[in-house]
Amino acid sequence: DSGVTQTPKHLITATGQRxxxxxxxxxxxxxxxxxxxxLDQGLQFLIQYYNGEERAKGNILERFSAxxxxxxxxELNLSSLELGDSALYFCASSGRSGNEQFxxxxxxxxxL
Amino acid sequence: KNQVEQxxxxxxxxxxxxxxxxxxxxxxxxxxxxxxxxxxxxxPVSLTIMTFSENTKSxxxxxxxxxxxxxxxxxxxxxxxxxxxxxYICVVSPLDDYKLSFGAGxxxxxxx
Numbered sequence: 074d075s076g077v078t079q080t081p082k083h084l085i086t087a088t089g090q091r092x093x094x095x096x097x098x099x100x101x102x103x104x105x106x107x108x109x110x111x112l113d114q115g116l117q118f119l120i121q122y123y124n125g126e127e128r129a130k131g132n133i134l135e136r137f138s139a140x141x142x143x144x145x146x147x148e149l150n151l152s153s154l155e156l157g158d159s160a161l162y163f164c165a166s167s168g169r170s171g172n173e174q175f176x177x178x179x180x181x182x183x184x185l
Numbered sequence: 186k187n188q189v190e191q192x193x194x195x196x197x198x199x200x201x202x203x204x205x206x207x208x209x210x211x212x213x214x215x216x217x218x219x220x221x222x223x224x225x226x227x228x229p230v231s232l233t234i235m236t237f238s239e240n241t242k243s244x245x246x247x248x249x250x251x252x253x254x255x256x257x258x259x260x261x262x263x264x265x266x267x268x269x270x271x272x273y274i275c276v277v278s279p280l281d282d283y284k285l286s287f288g289a290g291x292x293x294x295x296x297x
Binding site for chain 2 (some may be wrong): 075077090107114115118121129131161163165173174175176177178179181
């Protein structure tokens with residue numbers, strides 16, 4: 074158990090819909106990262122937050138947005154969903170140094 | 186072009202045998218290189234982390250090596266077990282950037 078929690082575990086929705094994925098980092102970790110992993114693909118970095126502020130942006134679509142709240146939990150919002158958005162979405166957290174990222178169990182999103 | 190290339194893409198080995206996975210990277214300068222193990226449908230778990238000045242790091246039956254001159258790393262699995270069946274991901278952290286570079290992973294299948 075990495076100490077990072079993600080909800081929900083599974084999500085099934087239809088094209089055009091909007092969903093919110095939630096992540097709670099390990100206790101004391103200020104950084105939260107979001108990744109997308111499509112079937113048989115590597116992890117794709119989406120975005121990073123540090124202590125509530127956006128720090129780095131990767132290949133995140135304009136239809137996607139994220140935020141980190143004062144209690145350090147983070148949410149990833151996916152809107153106007155398309156079939157190609159079906160993937161595993163992972164959240165990771167790290168401490169101040171950022172040397173080690175601890176991954177959550179992921180949310181499996183299926184868009185029908 | 187991906188800055189982290191892993192080979193082979195997949196391999197099958199018999200239980201008890203050894204295997205070596207390769208990682209070539211172009212990220213430079215880099216802060217550290219990590220190997221993660223990802224079981225199917227689960228979040229990656231860190232196996233080893235090496236700074237640019239380290240040559241080798243072990244974690245049980247897993248041994249990682251790093252040659253910063255040739256920009257190559259390898260992960261050696263000794264006396265493989267069925268539970269070693271997973272994807273192994275090489276991740277390089279740039280020195281002056283928060284975005285990690287992920288390899289596509291090597292899928293290892295251990296057969297009895």
